[in-house]
Amino acid sequence: xxxxxxxxxxxxxxxxxxxxxxxxxxxxxxxxxxxxxxxxxxxxxxxxxxxxxxxxxxxxxxxxxxxxxxxxxxxxxxxxxxxxxxxxxxxxxxxxxxxxxxxxxxxxxx
Amino acid sequence: xxxxxxxxxxxxxxxxxxxxxxxxxxxxxxxxxxxxxxxxxxxxxxxxxxxxxxxxxxxxxxxxxxxxxxxxxxxxxxxxxxxxxxxxxxxxxxxxxxxxxxxxxxxxxxxxxx
Numbered sequence: 001x002x003x004x005x006x007x008x009x010x011x012x013x014x015x016x017x018x019x020x021x022x023x024x025x026x027x028x029x030x031x032x033x034x035x036x037x038x039x040x041x042x043x044x045x046x047x048x049x050x051x052x053x054x055x056x057x058x059x060x061x062x063x064x065x066x067x068x069x070x071x072x073x074x075x076x077x078x079x080x081x082x083x084x085x086x087x088x089x090x091x092x093x094x095x096x097x098x099x100x101x102x103x104x105x106x107x108x109x110x
Numbered sequence: 111x112x113x114x115x116x117x118x119x120x121x122x123x124x125x126x127x128x129x130x131x132x133x134x135x136x137x138x139x140x141x142x143x144x145x146x147x148x149x150x151x152x153x154x155x156x157x158x159x160x161x162x163x164x165x166x167x168x169x170x171x172x173x174x175x176x177x178x179x180x181x182x183x184x185x186x187x188x189x190x191x192x193x194x195x196x197x198x199x200x201x202x203x204x205x206x207x208x209x210x211x212x213x214x215x216x217x218x219x220x221x222x223x224x
Contacts, residue, residue: 035215100152
């Protein structure tokens with residue numbers, strides 16, 4: 001079993017819909033990252049979380065440390081949100097290694 | 111500030127050759143991490159350098175190596191290339207503090223091994 005599991009693998013939505021992508025992990029972590037990768041493009045860091053909730057524009061990320069679970073929400077989705085969203089965790093202590101989920105391919109249709 | 115830059119952007123090599131990839135971090139960042147991305151395995155951590163020292167290493171064979179210079183620029187070397195090494199290689203820079211670090215990714219080097 002992978003240390004980081006994302007669901008769903010693929011998600012298709014209509015413009016304006018509320019989107020939720022989930023990430024579960026099985027190890028103790030110091031931080032969790034949400035990343036965005038457009039087709040053929042580089043990777044952009046959206047959020048880094050160690051507790052609670054963060055919001056940036058239409059994006060909201062939450063984490064529940066006890067349940068080892070995080071969610072990424074997109075409100076009022078737009079076709080430009082179409083991308084792969086990747087969850088990654090950094091373990092505690094001095095271990096700097098990032099472990100990644102397989103990603104969620106989001107397609108938002110106009 | 112200029113972003114993370116990687117050179118070259120594209121590279122074609124044949125099996126058995128070796129290759130060196132370069133990464134220039136954002137000015138002031140002392141940590142550089144390298145990642146391999148393939149369609150089958152997704153993103154995988156290769157190694158991380160901080161102040162010229164390798165601080166963490168992923169589960170890759172010894173053919174994969176790297177180094178960091180005093181100006182924080184980093185190079186990654188792959189020797190005796192195999193077909194399975196074809197991938198997008200990404201580097202990312204950060205402040206190097208695990209609890210607060212945000213990773214800033216470069217555009218990647220697309221390596222094709224024939």
